Amino acid sequence: MFKPQAMDKIELIIPEHEVVRTTEALAASGIFHHTPATQTTLGATPRGGDVWQTWTTDLVAIERRILLVMEELKIDEGAPPTAPLHIIEPRVAERDIERLEHEAETPIRELEAARRRLTQLQKYIGQLTPIADLDVDLGTLRDLRYTFVMLGSMPAANIERLESSLEHIPFVLVTLRHEEHLATVMLFGLQQDAAVLNRAARSAYLNPLVMPEDYRGTPAQAIAALQAGIERTQEHIVEYEREIAHLHEMRIRHLRQLLWRVRASHALAHTIAGYDHLQHTYLVTGWVPAAAHTRLEQEIAKVSDAVVIETLEPRQEDIGHIPASLKNPPVFSGFQGLVTTYGQPNYDELDPTPIMALTFPLIFGLMFGDVGHGLLLLLAGLLLAGRKTKAMQSAAGFGVVVALCGASAMFFGALYGSIFGFEDVLRAVWFRPLEEITEVLLFAIVVGAVLISAGILYNIVNAALGRRWGYLLFNRNGLAGLVFYWALLGIGAGAFGAPIPIPGSVFAVLAIISGIGLTFAEFFERLVEHHRPLFEEDVGTYVALAFFELFETLISLFSNTLSYVRMGAFAVAHGALSLVVFIIAEVIGARGSVGYWIVVILGNLFVIGFEGMIVGIQTLRLEYYELFSKFFTGGGTPYQPLSLIPKVGKLNASENTGG
């Protein structure tokens, strides 16, 4: 739990004809972390086999086509399948999607055409309605001998321009109807100017009303016929929609399965394209947890006995790149998330998740001590962690964090004797922060000193794991730093009259010895770790800088410790904020009145939401900046077992990358 799992580096030599089955088995095992190698032991270079590159490109295009059909049939992607998927070749997938496209094409196109027709017919009615009372055959208007008449619709913004363009020609433009962007107009002119008028009208985007044969006659007759046409079209639309719904039902499983198979095949092709390739063999390098090494060999042996698996000794260049597989209990997943937000632990360092799981609720509770507020947080956290609703499933890990913080707040609330801000209901088991401000601030400093010491101890263990003995002994966050810090604390405590059984002179000697170690830490580290030269610059400069280093260490330890005072300050602030709520409540109404209780309830909700958030942020800040900075470097490689099921969304949509 404290250290990432031990990993073995392995290399698989896979005959060309076994590469698909082996890759599928590697993915199905769920334990193999693939490292796209740049240079293997045998000197091969990544070749990105052309066939597999072509597969990836083709499969991206096919996925797009599948998604289009699914969108048209109103089928969503569904959840990623849990069972291993069968790989599908691009040509097979293409044949399949072609058939599905063909099947869906007719009803979809017909539906779109019917919808367009419906819009068109409605537009015709809109255009004819203003002249519905005109008892003239529309055909007659078109064939007048001396007069040019054009009824149609045009963008309203173009009317003025059309009039301006016809400045030198006799014409009349009547706007019959004006909608937001569209106007229905009638253009009159001389038949002898028909050519000019037609070109002008067309260039102004005046679309003449040219109705199909069925809708001729007087405007009133045409409108009646159009309405009948609309009814027929609407019936057709219903039919096509029914047909599409039928297709939806019939093809939903098929399309989803095809989609995920294509995605899995893309992942497979993409993975293989990253393998090293010799003439007829693929070389695959990666990592597997040492405990699962044998299982992986067995899984591979089941699919092929021609694959050779070799265990390699990690090389110098692997250091820092070995994937770190964190093995924390599921209940810690929220804390692990907070840790990886700061940085990914390295393979050879301690995982800070356990210490965070312990200290985060402790710090939060100390600042937010209230039985009632803690209880509400606990319930909210349990609700989130319970995965009761789909929307909350992704926040389940965070729910545990909230619940533990709530429990800790309840614990400290009992110590402080505070419930929903009431300080006179419960008896304080320990003390009330508002009444004992000095005590609470001193307690916060003591907790801070313990946490800083824990951070330094973590760092000492990390250094021991990395066999950096010089660093372990002399670094400011190593043994010398810890002794120096404790000696200073001892001297400080003695100066304030704390009963300490060790004489002050012992602390003074320890402080001097460790101080010398810290001052010349770089020199001692180099000496112990056999690095040469011992001084990077001249000795005079080094000594001058070294004293500043010591001074900086002193200041930094002091400020780090004082930083934790905020825990006490927030504990006081929590009580003070609650007090303010009660003062306001008593201003609004007498104690026990409705107004009083409304303010108390709203005030408590405000305290939980607003102060809870601030305390949460402060806790995170103390963890990240005061604690983690002592021992955690981050920058590790996360352990990501090979998988053929993409975790999110579409395949990489190709960018418009130019030529």
Place this chain on the structure above:
Amino acid sequence: MGHSGVTAYAQVNATTRALYATLLTPEVWRALIQTPDFDALLVQLEKTAYGPYLKLDRQMLTPRRTVYQLRRYLAQGYEKLIRLTPEPGCQLLMQLWQLYEVDNLKATLRGVETNASWDEVRRLLSPMPRHITLTNDDIQRMLASGSIVRAIERTRHTPYYETLTLAVARYETEKNLFPLEVALDLDYRRGLWQGIHNLKGADYEQALRLVGTSIDVDNLLWAVRYRVYHRLSVQEIINYTLAFGYQVRDADIRAIAEGEDIITVIKRIYPRLEALEDIPAQTREEVSPQRRQLALIERALHRYIIKLCRGAFLGDPFHIGVQLAYLMLLEYELRDLTVIVEAKASRLPVERLASMLAVEWW
């Protein structure tokens, strides 16, 4: 300019001036033009502000890809200045940026009509990583739709849908993209004009002078092209051009549409326009040399805009004009760089290349 203008524009002006200093110098232009071939051109370009965008595998840097990479610099410039410029000036920059989206939309519609694949179309698009309504996903869906009408349906969520819907009837009867493209161009300029009028004070004046002149020039050149190349009627030319402008009036467009001498009209609008006098007499006769005449007019007008843009960096700097001027200058720089890239790729002689550039940068 009040205190607010100074504080609002202080940071963005410092940034713009720093960017302005990275525009290519006359020495660099000379060196680029004199390069013997495309490879040497790339080497020269790598030494400029465009260098980081050209750090790709040499095999990938085809002329088309090179132009695309150069245009990424423009995209980054827009992104930076849009982020830093205060409202409402920022809105105008976004509208100016939208021009590239309109161009991408037109390229997509051409792709739909010719049944081109995404691979073919994406080579023609301007890189637009942010501040867009038409994503690559939309473009791919449009291409997959198989028809212009269905493709337009897939722009429903964009500001272009209304315009395209009003013009699509013309496309359906004529099977020609011209009406759609003209409608998009006109609508875009109308929006831009409105955007200028949403500004106040020095911002308004500067935007009107720079962007208004750019709209004027587009309008004039459309009128000239419709008359010279498309041989459209007076009414068509008027309907396919804008009724408004900064210095170009409706009467000027009408005069061009009705056949008045183009140079005379332009000289009336811009009496102090340089280089118009240089246009050889024979090209002023309206027959075969019209294309050359048009090219010369275009050059003269573009030089005029460039001069205006450079002028924006003098005097009171706390207005949107500085940002507009830089972005417009960068666009001109890129246009001529594109010419050089294509010329070097096709091994055009240096003398011919120099005559093809819009501006004598050196």
